[in-house]
Amino acid sequence: MNKRLLLTILAGLAAILSGCTTVQPWERAALADYKMRPDRDALMTVMTEHIYFSREAATGGRGVGGSGCGCN
Amino acid sequence: MLGSALSAMAEVKVGQPFPRLDAFGLEGALPETSGKVVLVDFWASWCAPCRASFPSYSTLQKELAAQGFVLVAVSVDKQAGAYGDFLKKYAPGFATVRDATQRLAAEVKVPGMPTSYLIDRHGVLRAVHVGFHGDSSVREIRDQIVRLLEEKP
Numbered sequence: 174m175n176k177r178l179l180l181t182i183l184a185g186l187a188a189i190l191s192g193c194t195t196v197q198p199w200e201r202a203a204l205a206d207y208k209m210r211p212d213r214d215a216l217m218t219v220m221t222e223h224i225y226f227s228r229e230a231a232t233g234g235r236g237v238g239g240s241g242c243g244c245n
Numbered sequence: 246m247l248g249s250a251l252s253a254m255a256e257v258k259v260g261q262p263f264p265r266l267d268a269f270g271l272e273g274a275l276p277e278t279s280g281k282v283v284l285v286d287f288w289a290s291w292c293a294p295c296r297a298s299f300p301s302y303s304t305l306q307k308e309l310a311a312q313g314f315v316l317v318a319v320s321v322d323k324q325a326g327a328y329g330d331f332l333k334k335y336a337p338g339f340a341t342v343r344d345a346t347q348r349l350a351a352e353v354k355v356p357g358m359p360t361s362y363l364i365d366r367h368g369v370l371r372a373v374h375v376g377f378h379g380d381s382s383v384r385e386i387r388d389q390i391v392r393l394l395e396e397k398p
Contacts, residue, residue, distance in 0.1 A: 198357045199321040199350040205291040 256354040263362060263370045266317065266342075269349040273342035276315050282393045284316045284386070286361040287350060290331035291322075295359040298377040303338030305387060312394045313366070317342065321350045321358075361386065365393050 196204065203209070212218045257263055263285065266275055286302065288295035306316045316339040322328040328343050344350055353362070356375050363372040363386070372389050374382060 197351070197355075198360075199287065199289070199347055199355050201358065202289060202291045202323060202327075205289075205293075 257352075257362070257370055259370050259373060261370055262368050263364045264349065264352055265368075266319075266349070269344065269352070270346065271319065271342040271349065272345050274340070275342060276317060276340040278315055278317065280366050281313045281315045282366055282390055283364040284314070284361050284390065285364065286316060286318045286359060287321060287344075287355045288318055288359045289321050290324075290327040292358045294377040296331075296335065297379070298359060298382070299335055299337050301380075301383040305383070305390070306339040309387075309390060309394065314390055314394060316340065319344050319349060321347050321355075323347070363389055363393065365396065 207213060263283075266278065266285070284302075284305075286295075286298070288298070290296075302316055302318070306314070318337065318339055318341040320328050320331075320341060320343045322331075322343060323345065325343070325345070332341060356373075359377055361374045362370055363374070365371050371393060372386075374386060376382070
């Protein structure tokens, strides 16, 4: 049973790892696209940042001044 | 894994002959390169530092063409539209071709975008520049080109 389990795991790993590939520098057109930027939507960024610094109990947050009281 | 090992071996090294550009089905007219100092620059319309390098490269081409320097800008753009629009907008002062199949890029194994390969009058690779860092890159590349131009043909 153990042998079969081991074989299954090995086969699974082989299947998963062979699917890995390096994206070559000349293949990065889609990754360099504007749509891939996390900060492409200014309003969304502001709202996300606000939630982050209000809810993470951090003093200030991402360069925004604040006390971390969750009240701003 | 074997594939990546093989292509790593195929990487062109300084001191080795650079692959013949006309053997890769590049789209566009290749300029006459035989007996000239050639800078082969890999770029793409989606690559911001490549765009930044274009004005300086245009100046280099204009300034050193008479002494036997030619720049061949090889685009790795897969989308013909993006390539065409880019050229129309920025109108570079040097030859541009498109490696639509990306076969040449894969053959020399371009380590980053942009990368420029400096080739001497005998077709031997003499220097590789990865990335573009503004004036310091231009100065370095220009010095190397001038040095190669001064070598006896």
